[in-house]
Amino acid sequence: MTISHPPVPEAGAPGGRQHGAAPRHDGVALPRRRVEAALELLESRRSLPLRSLVEPGPDAGDLARILAVAARVPDHGRLVPWRFIVLAGAARAEAGERLDALYRRQNPDLPDAKADMWRLYLLRAPVTVVLVSRPDPAAKVPVFNQVLSAGAAGMALVSAATALGFGAQWLLKWPGRDPEAAALLGVGVGEQVAGFIHLGSPAERPEDRPRPDPAQVVTYWWPEA
Template identity: 40%
Template sequence: MTPMEMLLSRASTDHLAEPAPSAAQLSEILAAAMRAPDHGKLRPWRYVVIEGDARPLMAERIVASMQRMDAEVPEAKITKRRQRFSTMPMILALGMHLRPDHKIPLWEQEMAVAAAAMNVLNALHATGFGGVWVSGDVVDDPVLAAEIGLPAPHKLAGFLFVGTPSGKPASPRRPDPADFTAYWTGAPVTFAADKD
């Protein structure tokens, strides 16, 4: 597979089984994250690895966070999140080590974290693993972030569920790039994707 074929064949999946990456494999995968664009060289990304017996502990922290964020959260949603966080082969908490007083705006720091996370997803795929980025209202919970090791002003950007894809991964239909591309020649552009 060429590098371009690899990029074009990547798709998120939460149908994941053991094995997760070994420590050596994960180190190489996370090395790809370090190649993300990073204005100011702030390196705002942080990765917290959750595996083994730590997964059900994290699941309970997630449930507590859900209940803090929404006192009326449906029991079915709690059950689903508890099960997913307890059983995924590996979870990477995506931390944002933010510096609000720095000259680099916060939104650029956050985008660097997002770019690094995409590199992680691509590197997982390139090494035969799979993953999916999940978020939800818990990422806005400063208590959960602090429990993980990201006290304010630092935050969570979400979690990556990581493992080996089980079964044949679905190949979702992707939109035509032409619908999202326009060439500027001096006047405001329009995009086919925005037309009703």
């Protein structure tokens, strides 16, 4: 599978100013726009259990907006080292049945009770977005930076869904870790599943979980005397 990337704009084209070029401003800060509602959303966001995501899920318009926001992430070199595969409607059951068939072939002693586990898994949430990382190893941008961009796309997707009132759960189970299973979903050579992001309407508001104390994870560098 050949992965193509959009061309990088030339210098002088919109968004194509070269690194290190002279700034286009006069050094005076623009009026600062403070959006408290956005901060409150980010301060209270939390992942919902998959069992808590119910119908209705995002419709076509909501999903298009969510994915457009997800694409507005840092992307050094404009490589677009990620993409999205959407599983919605009847496609969820069809994908799940194919995954179940593969899982049975890989696990011949699988109990009958688990014969349709992946079909049921994909039917739990109204919509699932498969986040695919596709770094270009030939690019000048380090692969690690490109992988981080894919992670940023996932977080932006979750935040956008939350802003529209939906719940989200980001998981990475067997279908995303197994190359054969991922291939059934359209993941190609050189690509890797970064997560299954399940979306739906929240059926409950679980209490927040403990968060890291900033004092324990933040340091300020200062030269030693």
